[in-house]
Amino acid sequence: MDSSRLPLRKAPGSGSAAARLRAVWPPLLVLAAMLLVWEAAVRLSSVEAWLVPAPSAIVQDAWDARERLAEHTVATLRLTLLGFAGGTAAGFGLAALLHLLPFVRSGVYPLLVLSQNVPLIALGPLLVVWFGFGLLPKLLLVMLVCFFPVCVAMLGGLRGGEPALERYMRMIGAGRWRRFISLELPGSITHLFSGLKLAASYSVTGAVVAEWIGSEKGLGIFMLLSSKGFKTSLVFAGVAIVVTLSLLLFAAVTEAERLTVRWRPRKEGTE
Amino acid sequence: MSVLEITGLRKSFLQDAGRTEVLGGVDLVVGEGEFVSLLGPSGSGKSTLLSLIGGLEGPDAGELRIAGELAGSRPGPAAYMPQQAALLPWRTVQGNIELALRIAGREKAEARRLAEEGLQRLGLERYARAYPHVLSGGMQQRISFLRALLSPQPLMLLDEPFGALDALTRQEMQQWLLSLWEQDRRSVLFVTHSIEEALMLSDRILVLSTPPATIVRELQVPFPRPRSEKLWSEPRFGELKAELYAALRSEH
Numbered sequence: 012m013d014s015s016r017l018p019l020r021k022a023p024g025s026g027s028a029a030a031r032l033r034a035v036w037p038p039l040l041v042l043a044a045m046l047l048v049w050e051a052a053v054r055l056s057s058v059e060a061w062l063v064p065a066p067s068a069i070v071q072d073a074w075d076a077r078e079r080l081a082e083h084t085v086a087t088l089r090l091t092l093l094g095f096a097g098g099t100a101a102g103f104g105l106a107a108l109l110h111l112l113p114f115v116r117s118g119v120y121p122l123l124v125l126s127q128n129v130p131l132i133a134l135g136p137l138l139v140v141w142f143g144f145g146l147l148p149k150l151l152l153v154m155l156v157c158f159f160p161v162c163v164a165m166l167g168g169l170r171g172g173e174p175a176l177e178r179y180m181r182m183i184g185a186g187r188w189r190r191f192i193s194l195e196l197p198g199s200i201t202h203l204f205s206g207l208k209l210a211a212s213y214s215v216t217g218a219v220v221a222e223w224i225g226s227e228k229g230l231g232i233f234m235l236l237s238s239k240g241f242k243t244s245l246v247f248a249g250v251a252i253v254v255t256l257s258l259l260l261f262a263a264v265t266e267a268e269r270l271t272v273r274w275r276p277r278k279e280g281t282e
Numbered sequence: 283m284s285v286l287e288i289t290g291l292r293k294s295f296l297q298d299a300g301r302t303e304v305l306g307g308v309d310l311v312v313g314e315g316e317f318v319s320l321l322g323p324s325g326s327g328k329s330t331l332l333s334l335i336g337g338l339e340g341p342d343a344g345e346l347r348i349a350g351e352l353a354g355s356r357p358g359p360a361a362y363m364p365q366q367a368a369l370l371p372w373r374t375v376q377g378n379i380e381l382a383l384r385i386a387g388r389e390k391a392e393a394r395r396l397a398e399e400g401l402q403r404l405g406l407e408r409y410a411r412a413y414p415h416v417l418s419g420g421m422q423q424r425i426s427f428l429r430a431l432l433s434p435q436p437l438m439l440l441d442e443p444f445g446a447l448d449a450l451t452r453q454e455m456q457q458w459l460l461s462l463w464e465q466d467r468r469s470v471l472f473v474t475h476s477i478e479e480a481l482m483l484s485d486r487i488l489v490l491s492t493p494p495a496t497i498v499r500e501l502q503v504p505f506p507r508p509r510s511e512k513l514w515s516e517p518r519f520g521e522l523k524a525e526l527y528a529a530l531r532s533e534h
């Protein structure tokens with residue numbers, strides 16, 4: 012009986028950095044081509060700059076307005092990150108609490124799922140009525156859009172463990188708290204991250220909309236004012252920054268997941 | 283003193299068809315250092331019996347004592363090895379073993395030392411840092427068995443530990459477990475569907491009837507230890523096999 016005859020299976024999809032880079036190239040090329048076509052189309056036609064500015068004009072105007080843009084970007088980023096951190100932490104905490112109190116959970120969980128259909132952004136004006144025009148109503152709005160996806164995903168994940176593992180843990184005498192810490196929490200971490208990714212996508216949008224409702228700083232109000240002043244190139248610049256922030260936050264969550272979840276064979280990559 | 287003592291054990295469950303009695307008065311004893319196998323048709327309540335020993339459920343009637351203590355009076359009275367290896371996928375092999383030892387009450391440093399020594403003794407130390415999903419099914423069951431073996435409880439419960447393995451791996455695992463157990467002689471209650479497996483490993487075999495289950499046959503396995511695969515070709519092995527087969531058949 013020789014254990015060396017049972018070799019370690021190779022962990023699949025240990026995707027190298029080079030492979031990831033290769034996957035990034037083609038879409039970047041397509042993007043560059045699209046920008047070129049856009050540039051050419053604007054130059055060859057006589058469309059007005061306030062209607063559709065050329066990419067080069069957008070870059071030029073954005074550069075000229077760089078100080079204002081930076082200031083507004085910082086404001087939006089701050090609102091986004093504060094709201095993301097607060098909302099996801101609250102979602103995580105409430106999910107854990109509800110999970111440990113099954114009776115309360117059975118009453119609250121269906122409502123939580125239903126409430127996902129509420130267009131939270133529409134609550135903005137209400138929040139202004141209650142909390143005025145300071146940071147608080149905006150922060151609450153971003154927190155709300157981040158709270159629900161994390162809370163609902165976690166509640167599902169905490170319940171969705173493998174019955175065989177649960178039985179094993181009980182058989183060897185693991186108590187309630189031990190099973191929560193060692194079995195249910197780690198078992199729901201992939202759910203947590205899918206919730207975090209949703210929250211990351213929503214949070215920047217949430218911040219921009221919150222700023223429309225009432226704010227002096229931030230990309231939301233900057234884009235609104237630029238649009239009213241027919242400075243369309245600056246609206247485009249604002250959109251580009253918002254998209255970039257969104258992508259960066261999403262990438263950060265994905266990277267955090269990659270660093271945390273080491274045990275599961277990754278889905279993408281070669282196998 | 284016997285490590286496990288069960289008398290007059292009854293258990294019924296509420297099912298859609300009403301109350302069904304699964305265990306209908308089971309008496310059994312596992313002595314110190316004894317390897318006892320429980321053979322029984324599917325659905326005869328073998329896993330239920332183990333749940334009752336582990337204190338996951340309470341009996342309707344009867345008494346279970348593990349090392350003299352009533353079942354349910356203390357969590358995790360026995361080490362346990364289920365059919366699926368039940369290794370936590372987010373812990374390494376060593377991490378899984380350490381967790382079980384910690385739950386059984388070992389100190390952190392001691393759990394680490396025991397896990398390391400155990401893996402080394404069985405020649406499995408190169409899997410210590412591997413995550414379970416990279417291991418083959420047979421290797422996962424080895425880790426699962428080692429984990430139960432290192433646990434300090436006086437009794438080991440094995441619920442069809444090789445049921446999910448292919449025939450060849452299953453035979454290899456039987457011989458592996460046999461050689462390890464013969465060094466250690468822990469008290470074992472071993473649930474299986476396989477008559478050969480029970481004969482190869484056990485000191486004593488109990489046959490369970492269909493529900494409501496009772497012990498309908500008890501057989502002292504006469505083969506001396508250490509045993510090996512040669513047992514298969516002995517005429518006495520074939521005779522006992524036929525005898526047990528008949529006992530099981532009459533229960534269907």
Ligand SMILES: Nc1ncnc2c1ncn2[C@@H]1O[C@H](COP(=O)(O)OP(=O)(O)OP(=O)(O)O)[C@@H](O)[C@H]1O
Nearest residue numbers: 295296297304322323324325326327328329330331
């Ligand atoms: N918690 C429960 N609630 C209701 N019925 C149950 C419960 N646990 C077990 N049963 C029933 O008890 C019977 C015995 O189940 P058990 O799993 O103990 O059988 P088993 O002998 O282990 O079978 P197998 O050999 O297939 O593993 C089955 O009919 C099962 O449906």
Ligand SMILES: [Mg+2]
Nearest residue numbers: 328329330441
């Ligand atoms: Mg069973």
